[in-house]
Amino acid sequence: xxxxAIFVFGIGNAPAIFMVVVALxxxxxxxxxxxxxxxxxxxxxxxxxxxxSKWQIYTRVIVPAILPGLLMVLRLNMFGAxxxxxxxxxxxxxxxxxxxxxxxxxxxxxxxxxxxIALIGLLGFCSDWLMRLLQRKILYxxxxxxxxxxGL
Amino acid sequence: xxxKPFKPISSQDAVVCRNISKVWAEGTKRAHVALRDxxxxxxxxxxxxxxxxxxxxxxxxxxxxxxxxxxxGGEVWSFGxxxxxxxxxxxxxxxxxxxxxxxxxGQNASFGLSIRGESAGARxxxxxxxxxxxxxxxxxxxRPDELSGGMRQRVxxxxxxxxxxxxxxxDEPFAALDVQxxxxxxxxLLDVWRDSRASVLFVTHHIDEAVALAxxxxxxxHVRAASRRSCRxxxxxxxxxxxxxxxxxxxx
Numbered sequence: 001x002x003x004x005a006i007f008v009f010g011i012g013n014a015p016a017i018f019m020v021v022v023a024l025x026x027x028x029x030x031x032x033x034x035x036x037x038x039x040x041x042x043x044x045x046x047x048x049x050x051x052x053s054k055w056q057i058y059t060r061v062i063v064p065a066i067l068p069g070l071l072m073v074l075r076l077n078m079f080g081a082x083x084x085x086x087x088x089x090x091x092x093x094x095x096x097x098x099x100x101x102x103x104x105x106x107x108x109x110x111x112x113x114x115x116x117i118a119l120i121g122l123l124g125f126c127s128d129w130l131m132r133l134l135q136r137k138i139l140y141x142x143x144x145x146x147x148x149x150x151g152l
Numbered sequence: 153x154x155x156k157p158f159k160p161i162s163s164q165d166a167v168v169c170r171n172i173s174k175v176w177a178e179g180t181k182r183a184h185v186a187l188r189d190x191x192x193x194x195x196x197x198x199x200x201x202x203x204x205x206x207x208x209x210x211x212x213x214x215x216x217x218x219x220x221x222x223x224x225g226g227e228v229w230s231f232g233x234x235x236x237x238x239x240x241x242x243x244x245x246x247x248x249x250x251x252x253x254x255x256x257x258g259q260n261a262s263f264g265l266s267i268r269g270e271s272a273g274a275r276x277x278x279x280x281x282x283x284x285x286x287x288x289x290x291x292x293x294x295r296p297d298e299l300s301g302g303m304r305q306r307v308x309x310x311x312x313x314x315x316x317x318x319x320x321x322x323d324e325p326f327a328a329l330d331v332q333x334x335x336x337x338x339x340x341l342l343d344v345w346r347d348s349r350a351s352v353l354f355v356t357h358h359i360d361e362a363v364a365l366a367x368x369x370x371x372x373x374h375v376r377a378a379s380r381r382s383c384r385x386x387x388x389x390x391x392x393x394x395x396x397x398x399x400x401x402x403x404x
């Protein structure tokens with residue numbers, strides 16, 4: 001896929017963005033459709049008996065109902081996107097942490113390879129932590145997890 | 153076949169069902185008949201309990217009257233109008249809690265008003281008023297998951313009452329509650345029904361509940377034929393009237 005992307009878009013950010021979109025778009029769409037299918041029918045029926053329009057049912061019922069699941073999907077996809085970006089960088093972009101790893105590998109510099117790997121891990125963890133904060137801010141109604149699962 | 157005597161549909165009747173039938177998954181291999189030739193008349197202010205075994209089409213009938221599903225045959229009328237879709241005049245209350253977890257109790261109670269686009273002040277006043285009627289004024293700013301099962305059902309009733317419905321449809325609303333809470337909720341429901349003057353159609357499979365609540369109990373019979381697919385119910389097989397003693401629940 002990387003070679004196709006470079007062939008079409010040339011060297012630079014475009015092939016990396018293209019790869020992230022291709023890798024995650026369909027997953028996101030299917031996950032969202034799945035979430036919408038899983039919305040409690042009663043909640044929708046309540047809104048219908050109160051005379052809600054289709055648009056109102058979407059904005060007032062379906063969107064808040066799928067939001068917790070959607071943010072979880074978003075967090076999972078952050079991981080995916082991060083990995084795809086690194087793969088793209090190591091082949092086509094010409095710069096970035098992926099490229100640094102490739103460079104270090106080609107110049108027999110294992111300490112730089114492992115340092116970059118650690119850095120990638122740290123950045124991934126931090127972005128997930130930010131997403132978690134965001135999740136807690138937005139989903140004020142979802143009860144905090146208890147005991148062992150606290151913070152997840 | 154005995155032809156039924158024709159009874160004109162009056163605009164006075166809260167709900168009139170004429171010969172309605174419902175086939176689920178119509179036109180497919182999995183098609184099965186849930187209701188067949190059902191006639192039911194509900195007068196304004198009447199409390200009717202639909203009693204019958206699980207799967208005999210009681211809930212289906214409520215969904216048809218609420219307008220959430222379309223009948224396969226026959227006609228449903230309400231106050232002189234053909235039922236073509238859901239309407240705030242006919243509120244449905246479900247067995248499981250159906251409160252919106254992201255709204256407070258007060259916002260849940262006034263959800264229907266916010267759909268109509270009423271102002272925040274009007275919604276708050278209305279929420280306080282209906283919550284007072286169900287005895288939950290102090291819970292107005294709580295979240296549904298902070299309430300017990302019985303309280304949540306009371307909020308659901310309040311939410312329905314806020315729309316000033318003429319017909320309250322209740323689909324086994326107390327089935328998930330324990331015995332004591334259920335008994336309390338029955339008294340509570342009779343009080344609410346008495347001051348709202350709405351007709352109530354209440355589905356249950358508990359005979360004691362039916363007897364405790366109803367003006368009239370409609371019993372459905374479940375006919376299971378040789379083939380599972382032709383399992384059907386004949387509704388109503390029997391209607392039992394319960395003269396309500398004037399003081400049976402009023403004033404204590």
